[in-house]
Amino acid sequence: MEDKKVIAVVGATGSQGGGLVRAILNDKNSEFTVRAITRDPQSDKAKELAALGAEVVKGDIDDPESMREAFEGAYGAYLVTFFWHHMSPEKELNEARMLAEAVKDAGVHHVIWSTLEDTRKFIPLEDDRMPTLQEKYKVPHFDAKGEANKFFTDMGVPVTLLHTSFYWDNYINFGMAPKKGADGNLAITFPLGNEKMPSMAAEDIGKCAYGVFKRGEEMIGQDIGIAGEHVSGKEMADSFSNLLGKKVVYNDVPPEVYRNFGFPGADDLGNMFQFYRDFAEEFGRKRDIEFSRSLNPELQDFNTWVSRNKDRIQVEE
Ligand SMILES: NC(=O)c1ccc[n+]([C@@H]2O[C@H](COP(=O)([O-])OP(=O)(O)OC[C@H]3O[C@@H](n4cnc5c(N)ncnc54)[C@H](OP(=O)(O)O)[C@@H]3O)[C@@H](O)[C@H]2O)c1
Secondary structure, eight states: OTTSEEEEETTTTSHHHHHHHHHHHTOTTOSEEEEEEESOTTSHHHHHHHHHTOEEEEOBTTBHHHHHHHHTTOSEEEEOOOHHHHOOHHHHHHHHHHHHHHHHHHTOSEEEEEEOOOGGGTSOTTOTTSOOBTTTBSSHHHHHHHHHHHHHHHTTOOEEEEEOOEETTHHHHSSOSOEEOTTSOEEEEESOTTOEEEEEOHHHHHHHHHHHHHHGGGGTTOEEEOOSEEEEHHHHHHHHHHHHSSOEEEEEOOHHHHHTSOSTTHHHHHHHHHHHHHTHHHHHHTSOHHHHHHHOTTOOOHHHHHHHHGGGOOOBO
16 A cells, blocks of 8 residues: 555545545555545545545645645646536636646656547637637637636646546536427437537546556657547437437537526636537547457447436436
8 A cells, every 4th residue: 555656636526536536545555545525524535435445635736735735746637627516717727737737846756637629729718610618719618628728737746637428427417408388209319410429438538548548658748639429419219229228319509509508607618518429530539449348348338327227317308
């Protein structure tokens, strides 16, 4: 135990970080051990991680000193930010800069920054195929993460840039489960056209990240992407129909309709799905399935994920 290298995990009680914590601690022969960073070491989720064998420490991204302390002596760090907790790309940029400085100062040897594309490199602000949001962004929760890559690279942090994918868990946690429409059909609704969306089980992000840490040195300086499957709206609806035992259809809507659905962040997500649709080739090329499986041999495809989670998907009839 004493000889094991410590991986400090931001968001350890959440989806991405939690997957990494479990991947490391479930591998009894791992060369690594976990330092789980949480705002509340006494929470049930934090106690669960402690019971699995994690060192649990207090850290709050709004308290930079606490994060600096949390990285002291760590070999590795998994860094994620929490856009949907505040929905401010400026705040996310500041958080990422602070995290980059903190891991640099602590001398962490291998950092994984959980990132996404800066979509403005594909569709500049003046391109009116997609509205500009918050004056400076196309897809705010993507753009800030992509822009933040430079903090790590400019500071010379030994980083792997890990481009993640849409979680299928959004069907459970993010209000995206099939819903009954005006025509009486259960439907999933996205402005994806007929394009395939690289996407994955959230738990597999952590497992892939574990694969990156295991490969070690060779991954430093790499800019990689992961997905469990590239799957179209119709294919997802067909899987739901087959595996949930209820007919589900795919409802393709124009991005401007999705942007106006009225829930917080609908404009950001409408632009995101349009980006998936309009830049499907480039976005997919970055997220090779066989590469992802080489990092995580247990990688799930969509059917496997639905089969394992069907009791948790609350269809709204
Ligand atoms: N949903 C998707 O499809 C998707 C896909 C790709 C990327 N993403 C990105 O993933 C990110 C979120 O990651 P996630 O889904 O793993 O998060 P999550 O499941 O929402 O959980 C995040 C964890 O972070 C911790 N946390 C929240 N605020 C914190 C703070 N101020 N300081 C320290 N820790 C804090 C919380 O732990 P404690 O309560 O224990 O402190 C929480 O358990 C977002 O930026 C999102 O854009 C999402």
